[in-house]
Amino acid sequence: MINGELTIRRPLRWGMVGGGRTGQVGYKHRTGALRDGTYQLLAGAFDINAERGRDFGVSLGLVPERCYETYRDLIRAETERPDGVEIVSVATPNFTHYEITKALLDAGIHVICEKPLFFTSAECQEIEKLAEKKGLIVGVTYGFTGHPMVRQMANMVKKGELGEIRLVDMQYTHGFNAGDDVNASDAVKWRTNPLTAGPTFVLGDIGTHVYYLSEIVLPQLRIERLLCDRKAFIQSRSPLEDHATVLMHYHGGARGRIWVSSVNAGNMGSQRYRFIGSKASFEWSDSHPDQLIYEIQGEPTQILHHGMPYLEHESLAIDRMGALHTEGLGDSWANIYLWIAEAVDAKLRGDNEFLRGHHYPGIKAGAAGVRWLENCVRSADAGAAWVDFH
Known part of the structure; x- marks a missing residue:
């Protein structure tokens, strides 16, 4: 601790x-x-x-x-x-x-x-x-990715407790860009301008967080092909996107999906991750970062709580508050x-x-995120086509 x-x-x-x-x-x-x-x-x-x-x-x-x-x-x-x-x-x-x-x-x-x-x-x-x-x-x-339960998931996967990974389903959405940008702040305006934001908006701004967390939990999975469908619901943001869905085929047969959006009206900002294997699955959300929902086929659903002695050493080692108190984003950034x-x-x-x-x-983690974005853009610009992952 x-x-x-x-x-x-x-x-x-x-x-x-x-x-x-x-x-x-x-x-x-x-x-x-x-x-x-x-x-x-x-x-x-x-x-x-x-x-x-x-x-x-x-x-x-x-x-x-x-x-x-x-x-x-x-x-x-x-x-x-x-x-x-x-x-x-x-x-x-x-x-x-x-x-x-x-x-x-x-x-x-x-x-x-x-x-x-x-x-x-x-x-x-x-x-x-x-x-x-x-x-x-x-x-x-x-x-x-500094949350203790992220390390908990990674170590459970490493030990084979989920079995063979089959499905990866992830999202990071919010509704703070659901309206137009007429009165938008400078912090929003630069994010929707290709000259200052680069080739993506929500894919780069929030999607890279999701992608990197999946690499921490599932380092053994390698993307073979992906398909990216992106859209600007607020037309002034085009050609950048305020909504995107990415489908991924992994080496070995696993399938994955990432949904990112800043036009999920009414949503205050949430990440959700489901990792599903042949034996079990778990679900984690940054809205409830202290808990990990663990489901073993044929057994009652378990809720694992941060700071408890039944967790992996790697999770307990980066815990800050102890099981009685909640941990938040500031604790994760501190880690x-x-x-x-x-x-x-x-x-x-x-x-x-x-x-x-x-x-x-x-630097390698940062580069991996950029490489994922390049492939997403290549797919989207080809009309949401499947592309080999470069």
Whole structure:
């Protein structure tokens, strides 16, 4: 169980690009990073409006001279300081991820980046090679996969308790874009513009979360073919989608479906996962993250609860609240940030043995999400055709 004891030698000197007062995700990053004493926020370029960004940084407790106008200013000044930042989180619109990440790595700074990581697999490959050359970590904020019951599912699958996996059914939907974008915020507008969001809207914005969680639970499944049907119900968002369904054929015969939508009117935001095997199945939702519904053929339905001693060690090891109290998204983000901090600390110490066995969402996870998106777009643009998974 995580109880706040330090797992690395000292806090990492940390900075942010983006994530300012008007952003949607900045507080989630700070909630995750500052929970366990593994990061100390020292610098930032928080906002495209320099004055507003500086005011926000000072309100967080930063000194004014380390609240920068641009990420380039941050890199230039921080690399000249003996106490400059060692790691920076990139919480900016999608189209900036590649250039900011590359600039940070070139300067010798570890990176934590929002998803989808980049626009193309070629960009992912280039950044992976650069990070390896520089000996640096690139973490990706797949913030939902830090829940203990996700690890519980993964270990039950690994032990064969579901038997042969047959069906995978997943969704992430909400209704917050069910209306038009006439009075939409800037945070919505950039997500529906191909120039700033990239080739997808909801597939990249929320679908990559679903896809990555399935890879954590079912690492043995490999997609052979997929079909993606996507649509913009609000026409001003076209050619990007606000609704999509993806069908997948896996190696070995399993079948899968992912449904993502931001026009599920009235829905406040829900993820639902069903993994079905030849012996049993389970269902998990982020609306009830403390519980895992476990169904064995011919037996009564069981509800497994987080923090209980009957769970797998890997689940109990990342539990924070104990069985009596609920765990939420902030706890999951804290686990993601903790795992990345431990990876960076191991890099700084040259502990490659630790890194070989250490789990965290890194550059390969980010690249896998981009590759999935490329295949989805290729299928959708061919008229929702089945395509071989590249």
